[in-house]
Every structure is written in structure tokens, then in C-alpha cells.
Amino acid sequence: MKLSAVLWALLTGAVLLFLLAPVAVLIFSAFDDGKFFRFPPRGLSLRWFGAALESPEYRSALINSTIIACVSTAISVTAGLMAATGLSRGGLKSRALVELLLLAPLTLPLVVWAIALLQIYARLGISGTFGGLVLAHAVITLPLSVRILLATLAGIDPQMEEAARSLGARPLRAFLRTTFPLALPGVLTAAVFSFLVSFNDVVVTTFIAGARWMTFPVRMYSQLRGQGVDPITLAIGAMIVALILAAVIAGELKFKWSRRL
Amino acid sequence: MMSPHVLIDGIAKSYGGAPALRGATIEIGEGEFAALLGPSGCGKSTLLRILSGLLEPDRGRILLGGEDITRLPAWDRDIGLVFQNYALFPHMTVAQNVGFGLEMRRLSRGETRTRVVDALAAVGLAGLDRRRPSELSGGQQQRVAIARAIAIRPRLLLLDEPLSNLDAVLRSSVRSELRELHDRTGITTVMVTHDQSEALSIADRVILMKDGSVVQAGTPKEIYGRPATAFAASFVGNPPAALFPLPSAAAAGAAGWQPPPLLRDAIRRGGVTMALRPEDLVLGAGPACLPAKLRRIEFQGADQLALAEAFGQPLAVRLGRGETVAGPQIRIALPERPLLYDTATGDPVAIEQLAEEEQP
Amino acid sequence: MLAAKSARGLVAPAVILTAGVFLAPFLLLLAMSLWSQPPGSLMLDVTPTGENYRRITTDAYYMGGLARTIWLSLATTAICAVLSLPLAWWIVRRAGRFRGLILAVVLIPMVCGALLPTLGIVNLIGPLGVLNGTLKSLGLIERSWKLLGTQAGILIGLVHAFLPLMVLPLVASMDRLPRDAEGAAMSLGARRRAVWTRIILPLCAPGLLAGSALVFCATLTAFVTPLILGQGKIPTFATMAYQQASLVLDWPFASALAVVMLAILAAIGALGWAVRQALPGAAR
Numbered sequence: 001m002k003l004s005a006v007l008w009a010l011l012t013g014a015v016l017l018f019l020l021a022p023v024a025v026l027i028f029s030a031f032d033d034g035k036f037f038r039f040p041p042r043g044l045s046l047r048w049f050g051a052a053l054e055s056p057e058y059r060s061a062l063i064n065s066t067i068i069a070c071v072s073t074a075i076s077v078t079a080g081l082m083a084a085t086g087l088s089r090g091g092l093k094s095r096a097l098v099e100l101l102l103l104a105p106l107t108l109p110l111v112v113w114a115i116a117l118l119q120i121y122a123r124l125g126i127s128g129t130f131g132g133l134v135l136a137h138a139v140i141t142l143p144l145s146v147r148i149l150l151a152t153l154a155g156i157d158p159q160m161e162e163a164a165r166s167l168g169a170r171p172l173r174a175f176l177r178t179t180f181p182l183a184l185p186g187v188l189t190a191a192v193f194s195f196l197v198s199f200n201d202v203v204v205t206t207f208i209a210g211a212r213w214m215t216f217p218v219r220m221y222s223q224l225r226g227q228g229v230d231p232i233t234l235a236i237g238a239m240i241v242a243l244i245l246a247a248v249i250a251g252e253l254k255f256k257w258s259r260r261l
Numbered sequence: 262m263m264s265p266h267v268l269i270d271g272i273a274k275s276y277g278g279a280p281a282l283r284g285a286t287i288e289i290g291e292g293e294f295a296a297l298l299g300p301s302g303c304g305k306s307t308l309l310r311i312l313s314g315l316l317e318p319d320r321g322r323i324l325l326g327g328e329d330i331t332r333l334p335a336w337d338r339d340i341g342l343v344f345q346n347y348a349l350f351p352h353m354t355v356a357q358n359v360g361f362g363l364e365m366r367r368l369s370r371g372e373t374r375t376r377v378v379d380a381l382a383a384v385g386l387a388g389l390d391r392r393r394p395s396e397l398s399g400g401q402q403q404r405v406a407i408a409r410a411i412a413i414r415p416r417l418l419l420l421d422e423p424l425s426n427l428d429a430v431l432r433s434s435v436r437s438e439l440r441e442l443h444d445r446t447g448i449t450t451v452m453v454t455h456d457q458s459e460a461l462s463i464a465d466r467v468i469l470m471k472d473g474s475v476v477q478a479g480t481p482k483e484i485y486g487r488p489a490t491a492f493a494a495s496f497v498g499n500p501p502a503a504l505f506p507l508p509s510a511a512a513a514g515a516a517g518w519q520p521p522p523l524l525r526d527a528i529r530r531g532g533v534t535m536a537l538r539p540e541d542l543v544l545g546a547g548p549a550c551l552p553a554k555l556r557r558i559e560f561q562g563a564d565q566l567a568l569a570e571a572f573g574q575p576l577a578v579r580l581g582r583g584e585t586v587a588g589p590q591i592r593i594a595l596p597e598r599p600l601l602y603d604t605a606t607g608d609p610v611a612i613e614q615l616a617e618e619e620q621p
Numbered sequence: 622m623l624a625a626k627s628a629r630g631l632v633a634p635a636v637i638l639t640a641g642v643f644l645a646p647f648l649l650l651l652a653m654s655l656w657s658q659p660p661g662s663l664m665l666d667v668t669p670t671g672e673n674y675r676r677i678t679t680d681a682y683y684m685g686g687l688a689r690t691i692w693l694s695l696a697t698t699a700i701c702a703v704l705s706l707p708l709a710w711w712i713v714r715r716a717g718r719f720r721g722l723i724l725a726v727v728l729i730p731m732v733c734g735a736l737l738p739t740l741g742i743v744n745l746i747g748p749l750g751v752l753n754g755t756l757k758s759l760g761l762i763e764r765s766w767k768l769l770g771t772q773a774g775i776l777i778g779l780v781h782a783f784l785p786l787m788v789l790p791l792v793a794s795m796d797r798l799p800r801d802a803e804g805a806a807m808s809l810g811a812r813r814r815a816v817w818t819r820i821i822l823p824l825c826a827p828g829l830l831a832g833s834a835l836v837f838c839a840t841l842t843a844f845v846t847p848l849i850l851g852q853g854k855i856p857t858f859a860t861m862a863y864q865q866a867s868l869v870l871d872w873p874f875a876s877a878l879a880v881v882m883l884a885i886l887a888a889i890g891a892l893g894w895a896v897r898q899a900l901p902g903a904a905r
């Protein structure tokens with residue numbers, strides 16, 4: 001191999017290491033026995049994982065996050081699939097404009113929006129409510145679903161549904177029997193990414209979460225700003241990250257997720 | 262023809278203001294094999310989609326077996342449609358693909374099974390029912406698409422460019438298989454094609470279209486022998502007829518050409534174009550033959566094609582296999598009654614009419 | 622094809638949700654930034670006033686924060702571009718069957734959210750963290766290298782968080798490069814450097830531009846990473862807005878700060894669009 005090729009490989013390797021390092025350190029540091037992580041660690045143990053599983057505040061925050069993420073994902077994927085179908089199969093004249101509108105939340109700054117939303121929610125009295133959180137999460141995950149599903153449907157021959165109709169299937173049935181099963185990997189991808197975005201969101205949620213519906217990232221964020229890193233947070237974070245990592249590697253290998261984004 | 266099986270009555274359709282069909286009227290008899298022929302973009306697929314119910318016409322009616330089906334949705338029409346790219350369901354096996362229409366009709370499992378097997382046997386694919394479409398060759402995929410369409414025992418079978426995605430070798434064998442399938446099943450069939458030789462060789466009746474209108478409908482012999490317009494003449498034939506605008510009398514004289522009386526009348530009228538089929542032309546000698554310059558000879562296996570130019574216009578002459586030509590100046594003997602059209606409108610110019618016009 | 626009516630019906634819920642819940646607040650924000658909140662009170666005075674904007678433009682604290690934020694955003698964008706080009710190239714041309722796995726690694730900062738990787742970075746670059754611990758035990762440094770609470774630390778976090786926004790568009794545009802373009806250039810006598818400057822970079826320019834715009838905008842409005850890695854010592858424009866909205870509870874002023882960010886982003890967007898038009902192949 002030529003020197004330049006070796007250098008090239010080293011450089012890319014270093015960048016990949018940089019991408020991987022924070023997550024790896026997070027997982028590793030959760031095994032540190034001490035109350036404050038230090039490297040090299042004085043001892044390794046699983047005790048913080050045990051403590052994490054027993055902590056009631058964290059458990060309720062995790063449950064809240066999961067519920068909110070599930071509901072907003074359902075809304076996001078349903079509305080997203082409907083919109084993507086209408087856009088890709090409808091021949092609408094305003095298609096470009098509607099797409100621009102639906103994808104806008106991906107490019108417009110969420111903090112700016114959240115600062116506005118905070119004030120509107122306060123006025124409507126839905127700040128910190130389940131409905132308010134789900135609505136906000138549905139809105140920030142919807143553009144991801146739309147984008148993923150538009151790309152998915154673009155790869156599925158629209159004539160398939162027409163063939164089904166000419167064979168006697170009504171429109172809904174034709175969709176459910178032909179396009180939908182073929183779009184399933186895309187639907188799954190949209191659902192996973194919506195879930196992750198909702199579950200992990202702190203940027204928007206920190207403005208509108210309340211004591212009743214506290215999500216895990218918001219709790220962790222206020223903890224980090226206040227008391228600094230706490231080992232139980234590390235343990236839960238490590239578990240979540242490990243789960244996400246496994247899901248993303250599986251998803252990338254099986255469904256080519258990076259191409260659908 | 263008695264009351265036709267299919268009547269397409271004044272169908273018009275435009276896409277956002279751009280007309281794709283301008284009031285096409287077509288009749289197709291029961292059990293007929295009809296070919297919709299025309300250059301690409303002339304509205305053939307649009308017409309097929311309207312027939313199948315996937316597209317609504319702006320104007321006009323569709324009658325099938327005397328019943329007006331214009332507003333009937335696609336799923337209630339019992340019309341089999343074979344898409345140009347087949348549109349097989351990739352997540353279903355061959356048997357599930359073929360059985361789909363029967364499932365929609367809630368046929369019993371046993372009945373479905375028999376019909377699927379029959380349909381696959383009819384297209385020569387017996388035994389492949391467990392495969393997925395991706396495990397089949399292009400030709401096999403097409404057969405599955407046809408089997409899927411005929412399994413529902415359609416009242417009408419529509420084929421959109423069925424041969425265009427096949428390689429040249431397959432094309433001719435599938436062509437005759439399609440015809441045999443039609444003869445065996447007796448299903449009224451409409452095939453769309455832009456390839457005139459395909460249409461002429463396979464169909465009972467050819468419907469020639471251009472720019473969203475029907476130019477001519479008739480048997481292949483009629484279409485070839487009596488083209489209704491200059492376009493029809495120049496679209497049909499292999500190679501098609503050359504359109505040759507007659508030169509002025511002065512130009513003819515200067516080139517040493519003494520046209521036969523009929524053409525002399527035509528030249529006098531002015532604005533007349535001859536449609537010259539290569540196989541109607543032979544080499545000749547003498548002032549009555551068209552003087553031309555030989556450009557090149559194409560060897561075509563069974564015969565040869567002499568490409569020539571007369572009065573600045575290209576034309577071709579079909580030669581026998583062994584025939585030799587002494588070029589570059591040649592003379593071409595014209596047929597006794599050449600096809601004559603008005604240069605401006607493309608309408609035929611009747612020979613008798615020319616003689617009459619001469620009288621006064 | 623669907624009938625236009627059913628297509629509109631299908632699109633309607635998403636459009637209503639996005640236009641009503643996402644877009645409308647931006648308009649309200651403009652109005653709210655002109656309101657005021659008398660000191661010591663939580664009551665709002667809705668008579669329009671430019672006071673909030675005057676305060677931002679005249680107070681050195683905010684203008685300094687703005688300058689620091691823009692500098693951090695430019696630096697992050699530049700570093701991301703430099704790191705992404707070789708990586709994207711390697712993914713497209715060399716990774717082969719590892720491509721999927723490597724792309725999954727690239728996706729990590731995106732799918733883990735803003736917080737979890739930041740937590741890892743704290744333990745990576747902190748005074749007792751992995752980096753300092755390793756350097757110390759190797760005897761390379763005596764006292765910890767101070768990264769946490771500095772701009773360098775924030776920069777590390779921002780680059781990590783937003784690197785995928787640069788890599789993915791670059792990979793997409795390099796995927797579209799004709800495979801034989803380099804070979805053709807080399808056969809015409811181009812050396813490696815010329816292949817890059819004359820063929821690859823121009824063809825990737827749209828991807829690079831898109832990635833740069835995304836990274837710049839994301840950095841400009843990021844507040845979680847700067848707040849945690851800066852340990853509250855390095856205010857950026859977004860952290861100021863966050864603090865005004867969430868802690869000080871001066872919402873009109875927070876709105877004005879948000880509108881300023883929005884205006885900067887709009888300017889960047891317009892600039893990016895203009896550059897895109899000027900690039901070769903803009904018609905596509």
C-alpha cells in the first residue's frame with residue numbers, strides 16, 4: 001500500500017474514532033465503581049446499574065418519555081404516511097410547496113420555535129401537559145417521517161396499486177396489499193427515527209415539560225446543569241445508548257437507514 | 262361489423278391543458294385481436310388506462326358488450342391489464358400474483374388453485390408458482406403478468422407494449438405465442454405498440470393513431486395497401502414508404518424525366534406527394550423512369566436496399582439478392598398507380614379526380 | 622394515481638399540524654418580540670416597542686455573545702468540512718462491505734440526541750476524564766489539560782454533534798459522481814491533486830454547501846452542548862435566549878433574541894441559495 005493510502009485510512013479511522021469515542025466513554029464510565037468517574041478507574045462494578053433500575057424518579061421519567069414517544073410516533077408515522085402517499089401519488093399542483101412546508105421543521109431552528117411555543121402553551125394552559133408534549137413531539141418528528149416515507153414511496157412502482165385495482169381490489173385494499181407491505185421497511189425506519197427523536201429530545205421539551213410530565217432527557221439535563229454528572233444518570237444513559245447503537249447497526253445493515261434520511 | 266364488443270366513443274383527455282386524446286372513436290369486435298399503433302406520445306397508453314378504468318376521460322363513452330362502463334371503477338370492470346413494466350407484486354409468489362384477482366373475487370381456494378394452474382399452464386409457466394418475481398427472467402415475468410390478467414377471465418385483455426421490454430430474439434417468439442394464446446382463449450384483446458411490424462403481423466385489425474386521434478382503422482392489409490394519409494404511408498412498412506413531393510414540370514424536364522401521363526396530371530395540379538414503398542420500385546431505363554443518384558447499398562440478408570436520391574429527396578429501392586447496380590446515375594421505374602397525397606394536408610389525391618381536374 | 626380530492630384529504634392532517642403548530646408560532650414570535658415586561662413583574666405590556674432590540678444591539682454582553690457564537694459556528698463548520706471530505710470519500714470509494722457499519726457509526730450523534738453523547742464528552746475531556754487520564758499516565762502532561770468550560774471543549778462537542786450533517790450530504794453527492802470521472806481525468810493527464818481540485822470538489826460543491834449550511838445553522842442555535850461543555854462560563858447567543866426564556870422568564874426579550882437568530886439564519890439561507898445558483902450545474 002502506498003503511504004498516501006495509509007495516511008488516508010488513518011485519518012478516516014481517527015474521525016470514526018472521534019465519532020464513536022463519546023458513546024464508548026459513556027458506556028465505559030457507567031462501570032466505574034466510584035461516585036465520580038475518573039480515568040483510569042479505581043474499580044469496576046455493576047452497582048450503578050442496579051441503583052439505576054431501582055431509582056423511582058428515573059423510572060417514572062423513563063416511562064413518561066416512552067409513552068410520549070410512542071404516542072407521538074404513532075401520530076407522526078400515520079400523518080406522515082398519509083401525506084407522503086398524497087404527495088407522491090396525487091399529482092397535486094402544489095406538491096413542491098406542500099413538501100417545503102412539511103419539511104420546514106428540519107431546517108428551521110427548534111429553539112426559536114420552542115421559545116414561541118412556550119408562550120403560546122402558557123397562554124393556552126397546556127404547558128407541561130401530556131397533550132401539549134405529544135403535540136410538540138408529533139410536530140418535530142413529522143418531517144422525518146414525511147421525508148423517509150416520500151423516499152420509500154418513490155422507490156415503489158405506483159402501477160402496482162393500479163394493477164391490483166384492475167384485478168378487482170378497491171383502492172384501500174389495493175394499497176394495503178401492494179404498496180403498504182413494500183413500504184414496511186420505510187415505515188419501520190420512520191417509526192424508529194421518530195421514536196428516537198421524541199425520546200431524546202431536550203431542546204424543545206425542556207421549555208414545555210412540567211413537574212407532572214417530566215421526561216428522562218429533561219431530568220438529566222437539569223441534573224447536569226445543577227449537580228453535574230451523577231453515576232445513576234451515567235448507567236441509564238449507557239443502557240439507552242447501547243440499545244440505540246444495537247438498533248441503528250441492525251437497521252443500517254438490514255434497511256440501509258442512512259440512505260432513507 | 263355487428264354491434265361491437267368494445268365501443269370507444271369520442272374519448273378525449275387532456276393533462277393539465279395539454280390534449281393527449283382528441284375524441285378518439287374505435288370499434289372492436291368480439292374475439293378480435295386489435296392493435297393500437299402509433300408513434301410514442303400519441304396517446305395509446307392513455308387510451309388503454311381509460312379503457313381499464315384507471316383514468317377518467319374528460320369526454321366520451323366506453324361501451325363494453327353494449328353496457329356503458331365509462332363511470333365504472335377499475336375494480337368492477339373485469340378487464341385484464343398487462344402493464345408495460347409488468348407491475349408484478351414483488352412480495353408475492355408467482356401463484357399469489359396470479360391468484361390475486363381471484364382472491365378479490367372471493368373464489369374458493371380449490372377453484373383459485375385450478376385457475377392459477379390453468380393460467381400458468383396457458384402461458385407455459387407450469388411449475389414455477391412458488392418463485393418470486395425477482396427470481397424470474399424478464400420474459401417469464403411478462404408471462405406471469407399475462408397469466409395474472411387472464412386468470413380473472415376478463416371480458417377484455419389489454420396489453421401495453423408487451424414486447425418492448427424483451428430482447429430481439431424473444432420478441433418474435435413471444436409475438437406468435439401471444440397470438441396463439443388469443444386464439445386458444447378467444448379473449449378480445451387490445452395490444453398497444455409503436456412498432457408497425459408487430460401490429461401488422463399479429464393483429465386482426467390495426468388502429469393507427471397520431472396526436473391523440475385515430476388516423477385509420479382496418480386490417481393489416483388495408484393499412485399497408487391503402488394508407489389513409491401520407492402519415493399512415495410513412496409510418497407503416499419496413500422501411501416505411503418514402504414521401505416524395507413531385508418536382509415542378511420544369512425541374513422534371515431539366516433532369517430529363519418524362520413522367521407518365523398520370524403523374525404529369527399530378528405535377529400540373531401541384532402540391533402532390535408520392536408515397537413510394539421500396540418494394541414497389543424497380544430499377545429501369547428510359548426517360549419515363551425517375552432519374553436518381555445511388556448513394557449506398559444496404560445488404561439485408563434476404564435482399565438488398567438501394568438508398569438513392571432524386572430531386573434532392575431520399576428514397577429506397579428494394580433489390581433482389583443477386584441484383585447488381587451500375588451507379589451512380591440510375592433510373593427507377595415507378596408503380597403504375599402510385600400512392601398520391603396532398604402535400605399540405607396529407608389527404609389522398611384520387612387519380613380519377615386528377616384527370617377530371619385536367620379537363621377544363 | 623389518486624384523485625386530487627383524496628390526495629388533498631391525505632395531505633391535510635400533516636399540513637394542518639405543520640402550518641398550525643409549527644409555522645404559526647414563528648409569526649407570533651415577531652409580535653411578541655415587540656412586547657415588554659416591566660422589571661420585577663410577570664405581567665406583559667403589549668404596546669409595541671423596539672426596546673428589546675435596542676437592548677440587544679447596545680449591550681456588549683449580547684453583542685459579544687453573538688460574535689462568539691458566529692465564530693464558534695464558523696469554526697465548527699470549517700472543522701466539520703475538513704473532517705468530512707476524506708471520510709465521505711473513503712465511505713463512498715473504499716469502505717466496500719463495511720459501508721453500512723461505518724454509516725451507522727456516522728449516524729450515532731444524530732440518533733443519540735444532544736444529551737447522551739455530551740455526557741460522554743464530559744467524561745472524555747474532563748479534568749479526570751479519559752483523555753487527561755491517558756495523557757497523564759503516559760507522562761505526556763503533568764497537570765490536566767483544561768477543556769471543559771472552554772471554547773475548545775464546546776467546539777469538540779459541536780463538531781461531534783453536527784458532523785453527520787456534513788458527512789451525509791457529502792456521501793450523497795459523492796455517490797452521484799460518475800465512477801469513471803477520476804479515471805477519465807487521470808487518463809487525460811490529471812494528477813491526484815488536480816483530480817481533487819478540478820473534478821471531485823466542484824462536483825461535490827452542492828453537497829458541501831448543503832452540509833455547511835446545515836452545520837452552521839445547527840451550531841448557531843445549539844444551547845445544550847455549549848451550556849454543558851462550557852459549564853455555563855461561555856455564554857452563546859442560544860444559551861442566552863434559553864436562559865431568558867427558561868430561567869429569567871423575560872419572554873419578550875427571549876423572543877427578540879430568537880428573532881435575531883432567525884434573521885441571521887435567513888441571511889445564511891439567502892447567501893447559500895445565491896452561492897448555489899452561482900455554482901456550475903445550478904440548473905439541476
Ligand SMILES: Nc1ncnc2c1ncn2[C@@H]1O[C@H](COP(=O)(O)OP(=O)(O)O)[C@@H](O)[C@H]1O
Nearest residue numbers: 276280281299300301302303304305306307308
Ligand atoms: N400523467 C401524465 N401527466 C401529464 N402528461 C401525460 C401523462 N401521461 C401521459 N402524458 C402525456 O400525454 C401524451 C400521451 O401519452 P401516452 O398515452 O403515454 O402516449 P403513448 O403511450 O402513445 O406513448 C404524451 O404527450 C404524454 O407526455
Ligand SMILES: [Mg+2]
Nearest residue numbers: 305306307422
Ligand atoms: Mg405508452
